[in-house]
Amino acid sequence: MRSRIAGVAVLLICSAVASRAGGPAFVAGSGYASGVEGQPLIWASGSVQYFTDQGNLSAILTGAQADALVATAFSTWTSIPGVALSASQGGHLAEDVNGSNIETNGYGVVTAPADITSSATGTPVGIIYDYDGTVTDAILGQGAGDLDDCFTNAVYGGPDNFSMGGNIVHALVVINGVCASTSAQLPFGARAGAHGWFGVVAGQPERVDAEPSSRQRRLCGVSGDAL
Amino acid sequence: MRASRRVWVVALVCLSNFCVSSFAAAQQSDQVIAERVLGPQWKQLSRRAGMIFAGTVLATVTPTVTTGTGATDRLVPGTTPAVQLSFRVDKAIAGVEQGQVLTIHEWAGAWSMHRPMTRGQHILIFLYPPSRLGLTSPVGGSLGQVALDLSGNNVSKDMQELDAQRPAAAIGFRNASSPRPRATVDNGRVSVVQLERAIRSAREE
Numbered sequence: 001m002r003s004r005i006a007g008v009a010v011l012l013i014c015s016a017v018a019s020r021a022g023g024p025a026f027v028a029g030s031g032y033a034s035g036v037e038g039q040p041l042i043w044a045s046g047s048v049q050y051f052t053d054q055g056n057l058s059a060i061l062t063g064a065q066a067d068a069l070v071a072t073a074f075s076t077w078t079s080i081p082g083v084a085l086s087a088s089q090g091g092h093l094a095e096d097v098n099g100s101n102i103e104t105n106g107y108g109v110v111t112a113p114a115d116i117t118s119s120a121t122g123t124p125v126g127i128i129y130d131y132d133g134t135v136t137d138a139i140l141g142q143g144a145g146d147l148d149d150c151f152t153n154a155v156y157g158g159p160d161n162f163s164m165g166g167n168i169v170h171a172l173v174v175i176n177g178v179c180a181s182t183s184a185q186l187p188f189g190a191r192a193g194a195h196g197w198f199g200v201v202a203g204q205p206e207r208v209d210a211e212p213s214s215r216q217r218r219l220c221g222v223s224g225d226a227l
Numbered sequence: 228m229r230a231s232r233r234v235w236v237v238a239l240v241c242l243s244n245f246c247v248s249s250f251a252a253a254q255q256s257d258q259v260i261a262e263r264v265l266g267p268q269w270k271q272l273s274r275r276a277g278m279i280f281a282g283t284v285l286a287t288v289t290p291t292v293t294t295g296t297g298a299t300d301r302l303v304p305g306t307t308p309a310v311q312l313s314f315r316v317d318k319a320i321a322g323v324e325q326g327q328v329l330t331i332h333e334w335a336g337a338w339s340m341h342r343p344m345t346r347g348q349h350i351l352i353f354l355y356p357p358s359r360l361g362l363t364s365p366v367g368g369s370l371g372q373v374a375l376d377l378s379g380n381n382v383s384k385d386m387q388e389l390d391a392q393r394p395a396a397a398i399g400f401r402n403a404s405s406p407r408p409r410a411t412v413d414n415g416r417v418s419v420v421q422l423e424r425a426i427r428s429a430r431e432e
Contacts, residue, residue: 026339102360118335139334141355141363143275151268152367158339172336 026159028166036166041159042085043124044167049090050074050125051115053097057129058177063092066129066175093126099134118161118170126172133178150179260417261425264382266370273429276366277356278322278329281379281419282314284348285328309362310338314352317379320423321430322356331357333364340368349379351419375419382417 026041050070057066067089074087095101095113102112111117116126130136133145136153144153154176161170261269273279288311309332316327323329331354341364344350353371357363365371374383 138358138360139362140337140358141366142277142358144355144358144364144366148271149275149367151271152340152370156340156368157336160334160336 026162026168028162032162032166033164036164039166041162041166041168044163044169046084047086047088048124049088050127051090051093051123052127053129054092054094055096055098055129055131056177057175058131058181060182061177061180063129070127070175087125090123093123093128096131097126097128097135098131099138102135102138116172118172121161121169124170126170128172128174129177130174131177133176135174136176136178139174145176145178147178150176154179257421257425258428260421261429264373264417264422268367268370269425270429270432272353272366272371273426275355276321276353276371278354278363279320279352279426280314280316280323280329281318281320281349281351281375281423282316282329283379284344284346284350285313285315286346287312287344309333310335312344317349318419318423320426322354331363332361334362337364337368341365341372342369342374344372349375349377351375351382351422373422380419382419382422 028036028039028041052063052067052070054063056062061069071089077083078085078087093113093115095115097113097116114120115123116128120126128135130145133147136145136149136156137143140153140156143149155173156176157171157173159168159171161168163169265272311330311332313328313330316323316325316329319325319327351373353366354363355366375381376383
């Protein structure tokens with residue numbers, strides 16, 4: 001079990017470290033309040049709370065174990081020197097989010113559990129454990145949650161609501177449990193999840209001051225060129 | 228007469244061998260190019276997609292999602308916003324028809340997984356089959372989206388050149404220097420036709 005947890009930890013950490021230095025993830029476009037255009041979009045007050053799914057991530061990883069991994073992934077970003085952001089778990093979502101509770105209202109509007117929608121600013125970061133890939137199938141497209149697509153869809157998501165004042169006010173991250181359902185799949189997921197989704201959520205996927213350590217590079221199997 | 232017939236037979240055999248080897252070489256060349264442009268998972272992209280086409284972005288409608296004043300009335304609580312994109316299919320490869328105007332809906336959270344698309348942009352795109360909710364997105368995020376040049380017939384020499392031209396989006400846009408899954412593609416001139424041949428062959432394997 002320890003090796004499984006370590007494997008998923010590698011997945012999540014690698015998801016967070018494989019980014020290239022540069023600047024903020026999001027910049028305000030036109031339509032924002034006066035003076036905001038061109039400014040980085042960041043979380044207000046430099047802190048954010050995240051709320052995790054009530055369900056298990058996969059058959060081999062309980063919700064509690066997944067929570068620990070998410071905490072590790074966030075800390076990878078928030079501990080970077082120069083990043084003025086703290087993230088803490090605010091609790092759990094009110095439900096086990098799965099393919100059966102994401103629906104449309106019949107008029108082309110997608111409905112979902114209220115606490116994961118973009119307007120749910122009381123749960124500013126929702127983390128979904130997509131046990132069987134059906135959430136991914138529903139929101140990215142048919143088949144997107146399959147094992148074959150773990151090369152990009154192991155961990156994904158990002159901000160989906162910004163305030164007029166130039167802040168990120170809601171984000172959603174989905175972790176596809178299909179990509180972490182057997183020990184053998186974990187290394188694959190680690191290689192495949194090389195996108196800074198937790199960094200994207202943090203609003204800072206591009207690390208200006210910090211580079212991954214040589215240990216992180218070895219864990220993730222990436223070269224400097226990939227970063 | 229007999230000798231002449233033999234000469235013809237030999238000539239025909241040589242010609243057919245030449246044609247077969249030329250075809251095989253061209254096919255191999257197309258596959259090498261596809262890997263260079265689309266990345267090592269190009270066959271997977273080709274097979275996983277429900278819709279593949281080269282097209283022109285006609286419109287992008289992003290939801291206005293704010294919690295402050297202004298546009299709050301446009302956001303329905305309890306809903307997940309979707310970006311609406313319309314394309315004109317210039318070259319159909321799979322799941323669509325030539326000349327078709329295709330409108331898709333993409334979960335707003337998936338918008339950050341790939342390069343933003345702007346009106347008038349020419350792209351080669353691989354899309355998942357629409358989900359039961361009617362949502363779709365590029366297969367593999369940015370991997371499933373290739374910028375084409377202004378003619379729409381060739382891969383853009385610099386995959387990022389169209390990014391630099393894009394106007395600011397209403398809900399914020401990814402920084403132009405955001406991480407890219409692939410480096411800038413150094414294409415002599417890669418045509419959509421070459422990629423189309425490779426994609427079709429991968430889907431038939």
